[in-house]
Amino acid sequence: MTALDEIKIGGLGASRRRVEDNRFIRGKGNYVDDIVLPGMLHMEILRSPVAHARIVSIDTSKAWAIPGVRLVLTGEMMAKRNLAWMPTLSYDTQAVLATDKVRFQGQEVACVIADDPYIAKDACEAIVVEYETLPVVVNPEQALATDAPLIRDDKENQQDNVVFDWEVGDAAGTDRAFAQADLVSKIELHYPRSHPSPIECCGSIADFDRSTSKLTVYMTTQAPHIIRAAVSLVAELPEHMIRIVSPDIGGGFGNKVPVYPGYVMSILASILLERPVKWIEDKTGNLISTGFGRDVYLRGEMALRKDGKILGVRMHTLSDHGAFFADAQPSKFKIGLMHSAFAAYDIPAAHLLARGVYTNKAPGGVAYRCSFRVTEAMFFQERMVQAAADDLGMDQAEFRRVNFVRDDDFPHRTAFGFLTDSGQYGKCLDVGLEAIGYADFQERKKEAAARGRLLGIGISTMTEPLGAGNSREYDILGIKMFDSAELRVHMTGKALLRTGAKTQGQGHETTWAQIVAHELGLPAEDVVVEEGDTDTAPFGMGTYASRSTPVAGAAVAMVARKIRAKARKLAAHLLEVSEEDVEWELGRFYVRSAPNRGVTIQECAAAAYSNMPDGMEPGLENVAYYDPPNLTWPFACYIATVEVDPQTGVWDVLNFVAVDDCGVRINPMIVEGQIMGGLTEAYAMASMQFITYDAEGNCVGSNYMDYLLPTAWETPGFELHEVVTPCPHHPIGAKGIGECATVGGPAAFVNAVMDALKGFGVRNIDMPMLPDRVHEAITTGRDVSGHPPVRQDD
């Protein structure tokens, strides 16, 4: 009997086609807006046109008069039910509907529930709101000015616009390192505000059934169980009377983790009207009011020895959180995992001082395709690294090599206290340099310069913490960040798998089945995966921060192993030998002394329902809750070469090489797709994608004409390479991958353009490097800041 071919059954390493695509390409996906319930009403939200104003009056009489209008809600009505404010995921409060004043453009002021969405929209326009405008704060400098208007005057004890002051690392040790430095390299950077902008906007259908007292909410959420807990808190309904169903999701990217006012309003409306209420956000609503990403300023300093060794790092961050502190992040860390910066480098001392401020901008600070501010951390790190190499006059690749954590130095405690456990950083860099033709590039650059062309090369290398988390350090609203999987093997050997994660394009329905195939030898096509329904899925924290494979994926392996342990007992029974005499190979148990005598996993499954030994509990199903011992630490090396047109400031990518080490790859095709998508977003950040505000607090970027996402026309090609260093603690050796490229990619583009502009005396152009900014840098020889410079006291 020959052993099963793991690739053929769709196990680990198989580039299996995505099973979910079958329904998507046939138009059979089931998104929230596809769901139609009997008697369903439609909700539209009236948003504030101004960024900061006291609400003098709201007159809803004309809206009520429109035929087909069923309910008009205002903040005052919410307040009567104690629902005008709700908690955020970062222990702040956020207005559901404004009562006292509006604090950002696009804030929810009223909502209308009507027979159809057209009527609801007409009625919103018929609501008359009188505003008394207030001075507007659109950046941290204004927020911290002594005469700044107090944005959060609703909060007792809030005297200014500071959200938090937080620090981590060793201040004294870092000071000592700087005292010993031969050279201190300094740079100021801004990671601009952006929006995750999933194609599908947010939405919900709340369906409260008075006869059962049960509330069902179909909604676009990446974290159904967290939402259930939050709804339970806000709506004061018991958990078992709440069912959250997250159907197919048209992209999340962190935008669909928070609790949004629209969800709460639709729930209250359904309770009041006893009818299903659907709310589907429009694109402008999504862009101007829901969770943004980034918007952090950095002042970075690096203490250097002449030979290139980094002695210490100081980071001062100043982050703009908008009107409410609604970051979705682990409770313990105020600026996410910013302190994961420099984890790839062996640095003796580091210190991070972080300050967050309120402004009259939309709330959010979500982990936009990253693990809680890791994108900012790695961007700042790699820009600081390039600046330091330039200041030292050292080759940028060599500077990295000198400072990398060595392969034999794991586990390694980083200067900020993380524990990294595996990697081959030097090898990844070598593969990248070889692929891009690093050795010849300086020659090419010189030749091009002789013909008036500007070429540049930029490297970005990083390891990042993915897969929060372990329960010691990571929780959201006090709930520990473990995850779960439940596996039910039917008597025919077919199986149903459910997890606490929630796919939004990551391909869980495909890859989870591959893990089961790897562990049990069941063909992947025999395993159906379900996620997103809190009534059926085991409790989990959802999908974001690249945590699915590191946490829920590990739970899948662990529950399959529990199944295999029971199947072994069944096999021993069927083979009439003792359990100790049974050996396992993929898909089959056999007698050690007689390998030809064996039973398949399917035969064991049948026995679990039809021929179990005396005293054994029937059935073959189990659940595993997995609390990872550590984060996973993938490594990436991204290298871009660019050509800059000095006359226009337009730059083009010549080549881009990506070397990713995400440990064992479950489905290489899906991994490559994740990297391609992430690099596209990285290119977007570097080249065009940002949300900015004018002095009055108007959001510039409220639709896709102003908020630029790159299309296939602009996006360069990417050449992918891999190195595999298995994760030492993950059951199948996998690390997160969904976000590496978004996180590590932007710095490669910026470093490349800055390399091209070296001769102009320019040190930094803030992202996005739009042509006018590049041109300004070339013509003035000065750095170009995307925003007014921001000072911060030490």
Place this chain on the structure above:
Amino acid sequence: MYPSRFGYESPRALDEAIELLTRGQGEAKILAGGQSLIPMLKLRFASPEMLVDINNLPGLSHLTVDPDGSLRVGALCRHSQLERAAALAGPFPTIAAAAPLVADPIVRNRGTLVGSICHADPQGDWAAVAIALGASVVAQGPSGRRRIPVADFVSGPFQNVLAYDEVAVEVVFPAAAGTAAGGYLKLERRVGDFATAGVAVGLERSGSVVTRAGMALTGVGGATIDASGAAQALVGGELTADRIARAAEGAAAAAKPRSDHRGSAAYKRHIVHTFVTRILTRVADDVERAA
């Protein structure tokens, strides 16, 4: 995105369309490609009482070169038809250069040149091309047809001189006397973005001597800017570096850009200067190669 309530009519004959517009008294709006109008309706920037959909009118999809060499573009001729018309490259190089730069492929499949000119968005490409080439709009109303040079047709941002009961049925580009030359360059932050700046140049030459020059600018003023005055520096001689420089400087001076998130006014002027230089230098190189 839910528009306000509006009526919808889909006439089968041009007379019927004109009658509907007449009855609309200015509250009816023509729907052709809809690539600007539909987003404006959805954003409620426009709330016409009625849409007169002309997509079912016969005889308006034409892209025809008349015996005298002039080009007629019908009101339902899509951008993509112009993009695919390889035969335009010789007699109408400015059109051939602009066609693939209009918006994005999806918009080009549906949007129309005539609609774009009527929409009169200062960032629209075709108005600049039409002005540089001396093209005219043919409008038909209850009392018949009239021809309006595009330079006079666009009266301001999003404004044209059509009466409410008139339909722009086609745009006519005159044939070049001699050899046609020219080009179109546009800077956009992304495909489909509004232009940061664009330059259309239309030349006629006899041998190496320029006999007619038209120029217009996209996205650097409240309306499309006719820079043909600056282009006069080119007429009557060869495309020397000096003449090119004077035309570029003239075009940059004619631009009236505003500083915004696409760049400073000075930067946009600089782009106009650069693009005029690039188009003319390329033409000069071509002439030299041909000689």
